[in-house]
Amino acid sequence: MNLLQEKVKEDGVVIDEKILKVDGFLNHQIDADLMWEIGQTFYQQFKDEEITKILTIEASGIAPAIMVAKRFGVPCLFAKKAKPSTLTQGAYSTDIHSFTKNKTSHVMISEEFLNANDRVLIIDDFLANGDASLGLNELVQQANATTVGVGIVIEKAFQAGRQKLNEAGLKVSSLCEVASLAGNKVTLVGEA
Ligand code: G4P
Secondary structure, eight states: OHHHHHHHHHHOEEOSSSOEEOTTTTSSSOOHHHHHHHHHHHHHHHTTSOOOEEEEETTTTHHHHHHHHHHHTSOEEEEBSSOOTTOOSOEEEEEEEETTTTEEEEEEEEGGGOOTTOEEEEEEEEESSSHHHHHHHHHHHHTTOEEEEEEEEEEETTSSHHHHHHHTTOOEEEEEEEEEOGGGOOEETTOO
């Protein structure tokens, strides 16, 4: 994923030692070509896994997830952070706490869209503490479906997310691993 790494290095803005702003291509303005490449890459990694659904959480996970879904030719499902009036049937739900935003959301997906036959690839924009992906995995478990893996666009490798997901038995694949944001600088894993 050289294009993504270049974007992170060139367009990423270090807000502080823990937060990277990527509003220019991922979290506000979206680079559609980059999202398409992300879709291709996750497809290559998971194409033999008989994925039936891509699952993410609103809002910023949707852009990469929909391109992954397009490449697999399966639906993209996103967990909602507020109960919509149109959600008339039963729902799977759980609480997800965001340490970054210091906020807990009660997230849900309609029972209509996930069942025991589904093989799910979870996609999200950032991996920080891992609670978003763990919460999505909880929704998959409530449906007796299977999480095949977790695909992350940008992993902050200096936070606990990967370890927590691995401890939960989840396979994690990230496309860009940030080793550090110290010194107002983005350092990727493997960089000198
Ligand atoms: P987690 O995603 O691993 O669970 O970690 P955490 O709870 O700390 O972060 C939750 C929210 O913060 C997520 O957004 C995530 O995308 C965002 N986030 C975490 N670290 C960063 C960062 O360094 N930069 C940016 N730009 N965002 C970060 P969310 O609550 O799902 O909301 P939304 O922004 O997608 O709407």
